[in-house]
Amino acid sequence: MNAMASKLAWAVVAIVGAVCLGMVALERGEPINAIWLVAASIAVFAISYRFYSRYIADSALQVDGTRATPAVRRNDGLDYVPTQKSVLFGHHFAAIAGAGPLVGPVLAAQMGYLPGTLWILAGVVFAGAVQDFIILFLSTRRDGRSLGEMIRSELGNAAGVTAMVGILMIMVILLAVLALVVVKALAGSPWGTFTVFMTIPTALLMGLYLRYVRPGRVLEMSIIGFVLLLVSIWLGGVVANDPNWAPAFTFEGKTLAWMLIGYGFVASVLPVWLLLAPRDYLSTFLKIGTILLLALAIFIVAPNLQMPAVTRFVDGTGPVWAGSLFPFLFITIACGSVSGFHALISSGTTPKMLANENEARLIGYGGMLMEAFVAIMALIAASVLQPGVYFAMNAPAGVIGTTVEGAAQVISQWGFVITPDVLAQTAKDIGETTILSRAGGAPTLAVGMAQILHGLIPNGMAFWYHYAILFEALFILTTIDAGTRVGRFMIQELLGAAYAPFKRTDSWVANFTATLLCVIGWGYFLYQGVADPLGGINTLWPLFGIANQMLAGLALVFACVALIKMKREKYLWITAVPTAWLIICTLTAGWQKLFDSNPKIGFLAAVRKFSDAAAQGQVVAPAKTLDDMQRVITNNYVDATLCGLFMLVVISTLVFGLRAALAASRSDRSTAQETPYVALATVKS
Amino acid sequence: MNSVSLASGLREWWRLAVSAARLAIGVPDYDNYVAHVRKNHPEQVPMSYEVFFNERLAARYGKGRSRCC
Numbered sequence: 070m071n072a073m074a075s076k077l078a079w080a081v082v083a084i085v086g087a088v089c090l091g092m093v094a095l096e097r098g099e100p101i102n103a104i105w106l107v108a109a110s111i112a113v114f115a116i117s118y119r120f121y122s123r124y125i126a127d128s129a130l131q132v133d134g135t136r137a138t139p140a141v142r143r144n145d146g147l148d149y150v151p152t153q154k155s156v157l158f159g160h161h162f163a164a165i166a167g168a169g170p171l172v173g174p175v176l177a178a179q180m181g182y183l184p185g186t187l188w189i190l191a192g193v194v195f196a197g198a199v200q201d202f203i204i205l206f207l208s209t210r211r212d213g214r215s216l217g218e219m220i221r222s223e224l225g226n227a228a229g230v231t232a233m234v235g236i237l238m239i240m241v242i243l244l245a246v247l248a249l250v251v252v253k254a255l256a257g258s259p260w261g262t263f264t265v266f267m268t269i270p271t272a273l274l275m276g277l278y279l280r281y282v283r284p285g286r287v288l289e290m291s292i293i294g295f296v297l298l299l300v301s302i303w304l305g306g307v308v309a310n311d312p313n314w315a316p317a318f319t320f321e322g323k324t325l326a327w328m329l330i331g332y333g334f335v336a337s338v339l340p341v342w343l344l345l346a347p348r349d350y351l352s353t354f355l356k357i358g359t360i361l362l363l364a365l366a367i368f369i370v371a372p373n374l375q376m377p378a379v380t381r382f383v384d385g386t387g388p389v390w391a392g393s394l395f396p397f398l399f400i401t402i403a404c405g406s407v408s409g410f411h412a413l414i415s416s417g418t419t420p421k422m423l424a425n426e427n428e429a430r431l432i433g434y435g436g437m438l439m440e441a442f443v444a445i446m447a448l449i450a451a452s453v454l455q456p457g458v459y460f461a462m463n464a465p466a467g468v469i470g471t472t473v474e475g476a477a478q479v480i481s482q483w484g485f486v487i488t489p490d491v492l493a494q495t496a497k498d499i500g501e502t503t504i505l506s507r508a509g510g511a512p513t514l515a516v517g518m519a520q521i522l523h524g525l526i527p528n529g530m531a532f533w534y535h536y537a538i539l540f541e542a543l544f545i546l547t548t549i550d551a552g553t554r555v556g557r558f559m560i561q562e563l564l565g566a567a568y569a570p571f572k573r574t575d576s577w578v579a580n581f582t583a584t585l586l587c588v589i590g591w592g593y594f595l596y597q598g599v600a601d602p603l604g605g606i607n608t609l610w611p612l613f614g615i616a617n618q619m620l621a622g623l624a625l626v627f628a629c630v631a632l633i634k635m636k637r638e639k640y641l642w643i644t645a646v647p648t649a650w651l652i653i654c655t656l657t658a659g660w661q662k663l664f665d666s667n668p669k670i671g672f673l674a675a676v677r678k679f680s681d682a683a684a685q686g687q688v689v690a691p692a693k694t695l696d697d698m699q700r701v702i703t704n705n706y707v708d709a710t711l712c713g714l715f716m717l718v719v720i721s722t723l724v725f726g727l728r729a730a731l732a733a734s735r736s737d738r739s740t741a742q743e744t745p746y747v748a749l750a751t752v753k754s
Numbered sequence: 755m756n757s758v759s760l761a762s763g764l765r766e767w768w769r770l771a772v773s774a775a776r777l778a779i780g781v782p783d784y785d786n787y788v789a790h791v792r793k794n795h796p797e798q799v800p801m802s803y804e805v806f807f808n809e810r811l812a813a814r815y816g817k818g819r820s821r822c823c
Contacts, residue, residue, distance in 0.1 A: 144794075146787035148813065152777065159774035285807030287776060341815040342808070350779045357778070418780070554815065 079119065086112025093378075094183060100373040103449045106186060107367060110445045114438045117194040122202060122434040126427075129632060129640035130206050134427040137747040139213045139420065149213070151424035154431055160422070161436045163353050164414045165201070166360065168247055168545050169404025169617070170440050172510030174448035175517075176610060177401045178459060179389040181379040182452040184398050186445065192399070192406025193441035196647035200621055201411045202433030203628045203644065208416035209423050210743040216416040220627050220722075222742055223634065228725035230566075232623055235718040236413070237559045238711065239616035241587070243410075244552045245594035246613045247545045248333070249605050252325045252595070253509035254538050259318035260309035260500055262325075264535055265542045266318070267301035268348065269332075275347035287350060294351045298543075302535050306500060322599040329549070330592040336550035337557065338584055345550050352544035359540045363446055363518060370524035376452035376459065381484065388464035389508065390607055391669040396658040399650075400614035405444025407651065409620025411437065425749070447510075450517030457487025458495055458504070462513045465604035466506040467691045476505055500531030508606040511541045556587035597704045602691030608708060611662060612715075615655050619715050622651045626726035634733040634741040652719060659716040663709055672709035676702050780814035781807060 089109035092101060126132040143149040152160070177185040204216065211219055217236065221229025255262045275294045283289055308314045320328070336344050385393030390401060404410070415433060423429060451459060460480045461469065469476040473489040480487050496504045499516060507513070515537035522533045558574070560583040565572030571579045598605025625648040632641050665671030668678040682689045683698045692698045733740050773783050784803050791800040801809060 144790060146790035147782065147810070150782045150786065152782070153770065153773070156770060156774040156777055160777040163778035280808075284804035285781075287779065287781070288772075342811055345815060346811050353778050354775065422777075422782075551815070 079116070082112050082115055086116065093186065097378065100375055102371055102373055103367055103453065104371045106182070106374070106445065106449060110186075110190060110442060113190050113194065114442065117198070118435060118438060121194060122198065122430050125199065125202065125434075125640075125643055126430045129637050129643050130203065131637075132206065132426045132429060133746075134425055135749050136426055137749045137752045138209055138423045138426060139744075140422050140424055141749060141752050142747055143212070143421075148418075149421045152422040154424065154428045157419065157422050157424075157428070158432055158436060159357075161414070161419045161432050162439055163357060164417070164419070165408075165411050165436060166356060166440055166443060167404070167548060168250065168511075168541060169408060169410070170444040171447045171514055171541065172250060172610075173402040173404055173614070174444045175451040175510040175513050176389055176463070176508075176606070177398055178376055178448060178451040179380065179387040179463065180383045180394060180398060181377050182374055182448055183378040184383065184394060185402055185448050188398055188402055189406050189441050189444050189448070192402070193437060196621070196625075196651065197405075197407035197411070197441065198434040198437035199643060199647060200407060200409075200624055200628065201415050201437040202430060203631075204412045204624055205415040205420055205423075205433035206426070206429045207628065207631050208420040209426060209429060210741075212744050213421040214416065216412045216624060216627070219416065220623070223630060224627065224722075224725045224729045228722060228729075231718055231721050231725070233559065233563060235616075235619060235623060235715070235722075237556065237563065238714060238718075239409070239613075239620055240552060240556045240559065241590040242594060242609065242613050242616050242711070244333070244549055244556070244591035245598065246606075246609045247548055248326070248329050248591065248595045249598040249609060250509040250511050251542050251545050252322050252329065252599055253507055253604075253606070254511040254515075254542065255320070255325055256322040257319060257503070258309075258501055258538075259315040260305040260531075260535055261538045261542070262320060263308045263318045264301045264305035264539050265546070267304070268298065268351075268539070268543055268546070269344070271297045271301065272344050272348040272351065275351065276343040279347060280342050290347065291351065291354050294347070295355070298351070298355070298539060302532060302539060305535060306531060309500060323596070326592075326596050326599045330588055330595065332546075333549050333553045333591070334584060334588045337553035337588075338580070341554075345547070345554070348543070349547045349551065352547045355540055356544050359537075360443055360446075363450070363521065364442075366518075366521045366525040367446060367449060370521050372449070372453040372521055372524065374449065374452040375455050377456065380456070385670075388460065388468045390610060391667070392611065392658070392661065396654040396661070397611065399654040400611055400618060400658045402444065403614045403617040403621075405441055405447075407618070407621050407647065408440075409617045409622070409624055412620065412624035447514055450514050450521060453517050453520055454513065455487065455491065456485040457481070458491065458516070459513060460485055461487065461492050462504050462506070462516070463508045464506065465508060465602065465607065467602045467604070469505065471505060473503075473505070498530045499534035501534075506604060508604045510606075511538060511545075514541070553584065553587050553591075556590070557583040560586050593707075597707075600700070601704075608704075611658065612708060612712060615658055615662070615712065615715050618651050618655045619719050622648060622655055622719050623722050625651060626722050630726050630729045630733065631741055633730045634739060636739050638734070652723060655719055656716060659712050659719075662712050663716075672705045672712065676705045676709070679705070781810045 086109055089105050089112060092105040093109050140149050140151040144151060174185050208214055217229060217232050220232045255265060271294055275290050279290050308318055383394045419432060457480050461476050469479045473492040477487050477489040477492055496502060499519060515534050518537040519530050519533035523530050561571050561574060561579055573579055594609060598609045625644050628644040629641060629648055632644060661670055663671060663673055666674050668675040679689060679698050679702050683695060688695060688698060692701055784806055788800045791798055
């Protein structure tokens, strides 16, 4: 009887989901309500979790609840701790959720909300959540070892080094693109700049408080920190309206870029407890809180989506990023659908705290579904804006100009009718002087969030806008200083392989050099992005997407090999299908970024265009001088090289994977290097 | 549901929320750690909460933690 009722309930969920998805996909002309999209997503998530993830757990992985996990076997109360599953879910989600799922969907909205939604839903169910779950499981079976270590031991040393180089490259490009998002949000905005600057003294104060005043009292610190952040937002408004103070906090992009580069260096060499840790704590709590707040607001306010389901820009001529739907949509939305970075988290601290293998499904698969939901909310926030406003904020100045009149004219010609007054008024509503060409996702999301939250608590559009900017900038800056540290350790390890003294993390010279190299790496791309009149996001986001999907490809190739080694070839399609899709997408996108004849897409075509013109002494827009021309050429060469390297990493890992898979398939028993079975019942607690 | 079980339910909920928030920033449950040391390593004195907190902070960022985008 119960089984019958359960079947019936799931049938209802399936029907409701199908109806909602139908509404989302088929509604034309009239704006539809965001709740349809939310309900459709929740139905898809629930069904995939209940059926597909369970199928993977039972058949392909044969998850074994009687087997002792590393947390149980090696319990030390510190690193290895069997943890209550809801607590661990929170830990894992806090670690995987970042700026990625907020930015990608906003950029993808230029094609309308439908392509992005479908890719987020299909991507997460069949690729992203599968990757997170399987890597978590495999790492749990291997004593909680990291992705790099697992690849080295199962695919060979060369594959391990390749993966490490790949991870370092994605780190560099990730830091550059996130820093660029912050620069784009703060350029020419005294309110935002002041508020974000204030997070530095706030974090220092909190660091000292936690170290000396009230050691380890996190809740007190967080409350004080949160109040100080709110005060800074309010004070930022005062500063922005003060004719004397406002200019002191108004910077152009290039200045902000240099500041961020300097900040990244200093913050990553300071003692962690002083700046990095307290900022990380604050941003973690603020991030979770704001995501919950946004979810609540969407449910209560139930806004209408103004963006059409599909825009004309599916043909690849969009102003926000160039390139057609395939493969570039699948590169633009990485986090939220499938994010290679999660493979690092799933093989990090989480597997060391899993109390029972049965819970890997909830943490790995369920955690990623939750991130996809964040991506859906970001897409909603971008789509509740008038399309004209969305394009004014995201199209580069090189395309729409720098005046509201000019921008309104260009955007109206695209078919998204908008008046200069609306653009000017929107800027005024949020307490800024202009909203034009603030690409990068954060400001668009902030205006969308401000509109939604404004519906929940009227008054203070400007406050909510700057709250949203602060919320994003805070955790992006945390990623920048923590990421620079991670990059530094990776560089020390890689250089240490060639020259041993570099490995010593207590050596100031090694420490300093590696940090400098890391900062120069991402600083170069950041500066290039800021100086680019086409906005930089245009170039850097696809590179980041390719890199992130490349990493997912690496992790999934490893998952395929692991399945073959476990003699579960029958279920290979579960990982092979997303692997193939990701490799096809990254290689196609990489190929087009390199060789497409359109200079807006292909790096080498751009090099040709500018070299030819420079040879004849002509200056081609967006460059203004012959020096500019030279810089554009160099940048495009560097981008092309990086893109080529990403492709090389993908292809070589594929070759290493095929080699290992062939060797494993010749053996007639399992060759997976799992830690031996220990019965849970035999381990004393 | 009577008020006693409601109160204990709320307490349990709050305890979980606190430990989830702590773990989200890399600090596992302290009482659990003390219990673990007392039971399995009776010859050792468990770290005080303050020392434990700083030890966990150093461990979280020691080797550079991978963060997500």
